Amino acid sequence: MSEKTLTQMAVEVLSTADGREKTALSHKYAAEWFAARKAGNMLPVGTATPPDFPARPEKPELLDPRDVPRRKPGSEKGRLAILHAVAHIELNAVDLHWDIIARFGHVPMPPGFYDDWVKSADEESKHFNLVCDCLEGLGSFYGDLPAHAGMWRAAEDTADDLMGRLAVVPMVLEARGLDVTPNMITLFEKAKLDSVVDALKVIYAEEVGHVAYGSKWFHFLCGRDNHDPKDAFHELVRKYFPGSLKPPFNEEKRAEAGLPPDFYWPLSDQPKG
Numbered sequence: 436m437s438e439k440t441l442t443q444m445a446v447e448v449l450s451t452a453d454g455r456e457k458t459a460l461s462h463k464y465a466a467e468w469f470a471a472r473k474a475g476n477m478l479p480v481g482t483a484t485p486p487d488f489p490a491r492p493e494k495p496e497l498l499d500p501r502d503v504p505r506r507k508p509g510s511e512k513g514r515l516a517i518l519h520a521v522a523h524i525e526l527n528a529v530d531l532h533w534d535i536i537a538r539f540g541h542v543p544m545p546p547g548f549y550d551d552w553v554k555s556a557d558e559e560s561k562h563f564n565l566v567c568d569c570l571e572g573l574g575s576f577y578g579d580l581p582a583h584a585g586m587w588r589a590a591e592d593t594a595d596d597l598m599g600r601l602a603v604v605p606m607v608l609e610a611r612g613l614d615v616t617p618n619m620i621t622l623f624e625k626a627k628l629d630s631v632v633d634a635l636k637v638i639y640a641e642e643v644g645h646v647a648y649g650s651k652w653f654h655f656l657c658g659r660d661n662h663d664p665k666d667a668f669h670e671l672v673r674k675y676f677p678g679s680l681k682p683p684f685n686e687e688k689r690a691e692a693g694l695p696p697d698f699y700w701p702l703s704d705q706p707k708g
């Protein structure tokens with residue numbers, strides 16, 4: 436057992452560049468956190484200073500989203516590009532979940548808040564490795580293609596605002612994952628890539644939980660500070676998230692995750708269908 440605080444652990448994960456190493460450390464610290472919790476203890480949360488940008492491997496090259504080449508989704512190259520983008524999102528998600536722990540260590544929160552984000556970080560670590568295994572099984576690897584540079588933007592924009600972070604990261608960005616993953620699963624089913632389909636199904640099931648944790652703690656903070664949750668959500672997403680939300684929405688999974696339609700429809704550029 437280490438004597439580290441949870442926020443120190445988070446900073447260590449954020450400061451590890453290699454993807455497989457980052458996710459191994461993430462898994463190790465999650466196991467330590469939950470072992471202590473199971474024994475009826477809790478590691479101290481402490482406070483720490485996370486890096487402005489998490490350490491990342493030399494490859495992939497990070498490009499402006501407009502410069503990332505687009506490929507036909509039905510082609511083999513297109514499928515590899517999708518998987519590569521998913522791996523990049525998962526690695527970013529590992530950092531996002533450790534960052535919410537490290538960045539807001541000074542905000543008093545109940546133990547369950549840390550349980551939820553440590554668990555999420557551990558699951559993202561598994562997702563990254565699953566997708567890397569898929570890429571490698573198809574003769575590629577994470578780092579083989581360029582990736583989006585703008586992924587940390589949401590974290591930067593909400594570095595001083597925990598409610599803003601919860602609104603934009605789990606309740607907008609991760610909820611978007613619920614909207615797009617079913618089509619992705621169909622695409623890989625058509626290509627008869629069973630191992631990829633299995634990996635995406637694991638990711639799809641667990642991502643509902645991450646959105647739900649976002650909604651849970653957002654509502655908790657609204658209740659503590661006497662804000663109307665829906666109004667606060669609209670205000671914070673408009674403040675921190677550029678552009679509008681894009682339907683079609685996965686209303687069923689969003690509901691399962693505690694996101695009612697009147698939270699997201701008013702932020703879309705289309706009338707409710």
Ligand SMILES: [Fe+2]
Pocket residue numbers: 525528558559562638642
């Ligand atoms: Fe994930």
Ligand SMILES: [Fe+2]
Pocket residue numbers: 528555559609641642645
């Ligand atoms: Fe997630």
